[in-house]
Amino acid sequence: MIHALVSGVLAFLAALALGWPILRILRAKKAGKNIGEYQPASHGKKQGTPTFGGLMIWAPTVLVTVVAVDWVDHQSILLPIGMIAVTGAAGFVDDLGSLQGRRQAGLSWRFKIIFSTVVAMVAAWILYDRIGVESINVPWTGQYKLGLFYLPVAVLTIVGTTSAVAVTDGLDGLVGGLALIAFLAYGILAFIQGQEYIATFCFIIAGSTLGSLWFNAHPAMVFMGDTGALALGSALATVALMTGHWLLLPLIGIVFVLAAVSNVIQIGYFKLSGGKRFFRRAPFHHHLEEIGWAETQIVTRAWLVGIAAALLGVAFALAVPE
Numbered sequence: 001m002i003h004a005l006v007s008g009v010l011a012f013l014a015a016l017a018l019g020w021p022i023l024r025i026l027r028a029k030k031a032g033k034n035i036g037e038y039q040p041a042s043h044g045k046k047q048g049t050p051t052f053g054g055l056m057i058w059a060p061t062v063l064v065t066v067v068a069v070d071w072v073d074h075q076s077i078l079l080p081i082g083m084i085a086v087t088g089a090a091g092f093v094d095d096l097g098s099l100q101g102r103r104q105a106g107l108s109w110r111f112k113i114i115f116s117t118v119v120a121m122v123a124a125w126i127l128y129d130r131i132g133v134e135s136i137n138v139p140w141t142g143q144y145k146l147g148l149f150y151l152p153v154a155v156l157t158i159v160g161t162t163s164a165v166a167v168t169d170g171l172d173g174l175v176g177g178l179a180l181i182a183f184l185a186y187g188i189l190a191f192i193q194g195q196e197y198i199a200t201f202c203f204i205i206a207g208s209t210l211g212s213l214w215f216n217a218h219p220a221m222v223f224m225g226d227t228g229a230l231a232l233g234s235a236l237a238t239v240a241l242m243t244g245h246w247l248l249l250p251l252i253g254i255v256f257v258l259a260a261v262s263n264v265i266q267i268g269y270f271k272l273s274g275g276k277r278f279f280r281r282a283p284f285h286h287h288l289e290e291i292g293w294a295e296t297q298i299v300t301r302a303w304l305v306g307i308a309a310a311l312l313g314v315a316f317a318l319a320v321p322e
Contacts, residue, residue: 001191001199005162008187013146014060015211022059022217023222026050033098033223038195054228056212057205058088064204074197076131077243079123083234086119087162091226095254100224112166112230116159120212124154129242143236145263157246158237159254164260166226167283171295172218174285175248177303178255180209185252186239189317198242205235218296245317252306252313255302259283273292 033051062081068078077088094107107115127133127150134150136144146153169175186204210226215221236253240246251258266282280290 001196003068004187004191004196004200004203007064007200008207010068011060011204011207012062012066015056015208015268016154016214018059019056019215021212022051022055026222028054031099033095033225051098051223051225052092052227053212053220053224054088054091054226055223056215056222057208057224057228058084058231059075060206060211061208064208066202068204069197077197077201079131080201080235080238080242082238082307083119083123083158083238084231087116087234088203088227088231090115091166091228091230094223094230113159113163114159116162116230116234117155120155120158121151122160123158123234123238124151125172127154127238131242133242133244134249134304135244136251137317138247139316140321142321143244146286148178153246154241157241157249158234160260161227161230161237161240161249161256162233164253164256165236167224167263168256168259168285169224169229171285171299173213173216174299174302175224175229175232176209176213177299178253178306179236180206180213181303181306181310182252183209183239186236186243186245187316188314190239190243192318193243195243198239202239203246205232219316245313245320248313248316251316253306254309255306259285263289314322 027050031050031052033047033049061084065081074214090107092110094112097107117173128148134147134195135143135145136153165179168178175219183202183206187199187206190196190198190202209232216224228278233256237246237249240249240252260283262279263282264276269276269278279287285298285302289295
């Protein structure tokens with residue numbers, strides 16, 4: 001546990017050290033985000049803030065993981081790293097389309113879903129066939145092997161989590177803080193199960209994310225963008241599947257779920273009602289802005305809900321009989 005915690009602190013320091021030069025490069029390249037009409041009017045002042053802030057998470061994460069995790073004996077850790085690389089690259093391309101002055105738009109939501117599904121299918125096969133993970137842990141009941149049924153479950157978990165985290169991004173520090181909480185929770189669960197290498201990886205991501213919040217805290221100097229959000233979501237889902245506690249992911253990531261569900265409700269109601277809106281604006285955190293909540297108030301309260309949900313998730317995980 002000491003090694004895992006120290007690795008997390010090193011990742012935090014690495015994120016701080018690498019964050020400043022990354023920020024200078026983004027500013028020099030004028031990688032300012034264009035604030036679209038779908039955003040609340042109060043976000044207009046954020047026009048031109050650099051995006052691609054996810055690089056501040058993944059650069060230190062990969063660097064510290066290579067040094068701190070024995071990936072030779074635990075090659076399965078290469079899977080979440082690979083998910084970070086693939087989905088982070090897709091997010092980078094999408095963020096290019098959100099820059100000021102760009103004629104070419106980012107990736108369409110259809111492409112993102114198809115792409116994440118293909119990536120999830122590959123990851124599910126690796127989890128099942130190569131790593132040998134195929135179980136579900138049920139509190140107060142036990143652990144059960146799912147066999148081939150595990151494959152669609154893993155695909156849905158990865159696609160759903162990746163999409164939910166990306167949808168939640170939109171307020172300064174919101175996704176970063178919630179992801180930090182979720183990875184700490186799964187780091188604790190992995191350590192309890194004796195999977196110290198997964199625990200170390202979780203604390204490394206948590207440390208890197210904590211460092212990125214130095215730059216993403218309100219008022220943000222840089223936005224995480226899909227470069228960070230897509231990769232965070234896919235990595236979180238993969239870690240949850242590797243621990244066998246993926247059933248608790250909707251609880252531990254409850255704010256992500258609420259954001260995604262609010263988006264689905266808004267779109268569905270809009271189509272069924274002929275153009276009416278259920279929320280003033282979706283996802284739900286933008287609805288709260290529209291009714292008068294301050295951005296910092298929304299983010300702080302979301303973190304509080306995330307902490308409480310994570311504590312409850314860990315408690316439920318401890319209730320799984322050995």
